[in-house]
Amino acid sequence: MxxxxxxxxxTRIDPAVIDVMVRMMETNYANPGSTTHEAGRLVSGLVADATQSIASHFHADPDEIIVTSGATESNNLALFGVAMHPKQTRRRIVSAVTEHRAILDPLVQLEKHGFEVIRLPVFPNQHPFAGGIDLSLAAESINEDTAIVSIMLANNEIGTIQPLAELAKLCQRWGVPLHTDATQAAGRMPMDVQAMGVDLLSFSSHKFYGPKGIGGLFVRQSPAAVRIQAQIVGGGQQFNLRSGTLNSVGIVGMAKALEVVESNxxxxxxxxxxxxxxxxxxxxxxxxxxxxxxxxxxxxxxxxxxxxxxxxxxxxxxxxxxxxxxxxxxxxxxxxxxxxxxxxxxxxxxxxxxxxxxxxxxxxxxxxxxxxxxxxxxxxxxxxxxxxxxxxxxxx
Ligand SMILES: Cc1ncc(COP(=O)(O)O)c(C=O)c1O
Incomplete structure (x- = not known):
């Protein structure tokens, strides 16, 4: 045993997810960008339906979802995308010491580009909210020079769930976009970008019983659109924010995985x-x-x-x-x-x-x-x- x-x-991939992916590979293999023929239009429609379903899981709109290869890429797109946007004038980034390396390593790179990075400490293990950020310290760190705040929703080692809705209010006061790495939370607790007030949210399908190598980034479009700079350029897919042929099999699999999450x-x-x-x-x-x-x-x-x-x-x-x-x-x-x-x-x-x-x-x-x-x-x-x-x- x-x-x-x-x-x-x-996580182990759910059997229902495997089923839809195999069917997709066998029959709907056309490029979703090939809308000049029926087979391509069919896949394009399936991808659109799947994206709609993924978006609704997060209480977002389909045009607010950028599909990526997983949370590492989503985190990179959020951090570099906001910080390196040509119109970006702010120089401070606020995060926390307990973030995943898919946040911490990009932050080190951004420091080399001249950004000031504040890594908030967290409550110690003796505290009932061990691993949680102290909102009063966050409030002191966020100001008119802050380009982005990035705090994970749930920690991958000790499971601490951060007070994002309260943090979002602090960010809104200074017009700062709030990014959250929700990789561990998605699929394990209800997800609502409106209730949390976040502007960017990363997720990864293999953490919620979907396939590996696919995930996404929610990028808020209303009431105001978050400005991000593409990190992968090419064929102009996904509103020019992440080029490359869409992973149609992965997208349909990820949508199915979230559907199973919703019902369970x-x-x-x-x-x-x-x-x-x-x-x-x-x-x-x-x-x-x-x-x-x-x-x-x-x-x-x-x-x-x-x-x-x-x-x-x-x-x-x-x-x-x-x-x-x-x-x-x-x-x-x-x-x-x-x-x-x-x-x-x-x-x-x-x-x-x-x-x-x-x-x-x-x-x-x-x-x-x-x-x-x-x-x-x-x-x-x-x-x-x-x-x-x-x-x-x-x-x-
Ligand atoms: C909190 C957190 N962020 C990011 C990642 C990276 O995710 P991916 O493997 O999809 O790139 C992980 C994976 O362990 C994670 O737990």
């Missing part, structure tokens, strides 16, 4: 919260001295918690996360974000909430997904409990 609990890194989300959220809470309880029954990394949750009202329902991040006493993973080879979990887990550095997110290097190295991230069962959660707790007891005995 192998158990997959690494649903923050990626209200049942999935409490179910995943239940499994996450159960895992935490069972681990505590077997191991003394565990530390919860990230915000506490409200077991009675998962939808009101400031933590993703499917996220658990735990610091184990006396034992390294990597060693635990080696002891339990049939369990897929992670000791950091997928993009950085090949690096020896301890997680910048765990360091950002004040954990020591040793504590960060002694931590594991569990990500529950649609296909996990209670039996798997019980087995995971058993495996980890035994592995920890064995390793801790060596360490003593």
């Amino acid at each position: 192998s158990i997959y609990l690494d649903n923050h890194a990626t 989300l209200l049942a999935e959220m409490p179910q995943q919260a239940y499994l996450r809470n159960l895992l935490w309880e069972l681990l505590n029954e077997r191991i003394d001295g565990l530390i919860l990394n990230g915000p506490v949750w409200n077991a009675m009202a998962p939808r009101e918690s400031t933590r993703l329902v499917n996220n658990l991040n735990v610091c184990f006493p006396k034992v390294e996360g990597q060693s635990l993973m080696l002891e339990v080879p049939d369990l897929a979990v992670s000791s950091g974000s997928a993009c950085t887990s090949v690096e020896p550095h301890p997680s910048h997110v765990l360091r950002g909430i004040g954990l020591s290097e040793d504590q960060a190295r002694a931590s594991l991230r569990f990500g529950i997904g649609r296909f996990n069962t209670e039996a798997e959660i019980r087995k995971t707790a058993e495996w980890i409990g035994k592995a920890h007891a064995k390793l801790a005995a060596f360490a003593a």
Whole structure:
């Protein structure tokens, strides 16, 4: 038996998504840009319908969605697109220390282009809102020279959900576009760009049971259009903002994935919260001295918690996360974000909430997904409990 609990890194593609993609590949393979013939017009129509459906999931209009290769590209398009627009005169960018590298690395590049980057600290692990930004510090950092604010909706390691609606009000005061990296949140909580008040939002299909290599960026068009500069130029597709033949199979697959999310989300959220809470309880029954990394949750009202329902991040006493993973080879979990887990550095997110290097190295991230069962959660707790007891005995 192998158990997959690494649903923050990626998710298993839903069978319903595979079905529509295979059908699309077999029959509707024409280029959606080839509107001179019937086959192309048919695919163009299917892509338009899929884009409409993707947009409505986010409460956006279809002309506000730019399809990309995933969240890394969407984040790059948002940050470079706003900062490097020819009419851009502002020089400050506000973000946070716990962002994903798909934000942090572009920010380093923008600093080299002369931008001043403010990386907000976050509340420490002892705080009930661990990993959350302090809105009063954000308010002090946002001013008339701020070109863009970029704060992720939910953290990929500790699940913290940021107060975007409040942040949006601060941004609006200075006419600053607010970007959010919603990669971990999309598919796991309701998405409404109007209620959040964000101007740009990145998402990636493989995090919500869709195919890899496709995602999107919401770019607000009303009441005022956000000005972004294209980063990929060529055939002029997608309003000239992202050229290249549309990935019609991916777009239809991503739309189907969001459709499945729409019909399942209200049942999935409490179910995943239940499994996450159960895992935490069972681990505590077997191991003394565990530390919860990230915000506490409200077991009675998962939808009101400031933590993703499917996220658990735990610091184990006396034992390294990597060693635990080696002891339990049939369990897929992670000791950091997928993009950085090949690096020896301890997680910048765990360091950002004040954990020591040793504590960060002694931590594991569990990500529950649609296909996990209670039996798997019980087995995971058993495996980890035994592995920890064995390793801790060596360490003593
Ligand atoms: C918060 C966050 N942003 C961006 C990314 C990058 O997404 P993609 O793999 O679609 O480029 C990830 C993926 O792990 C993520 O978790």
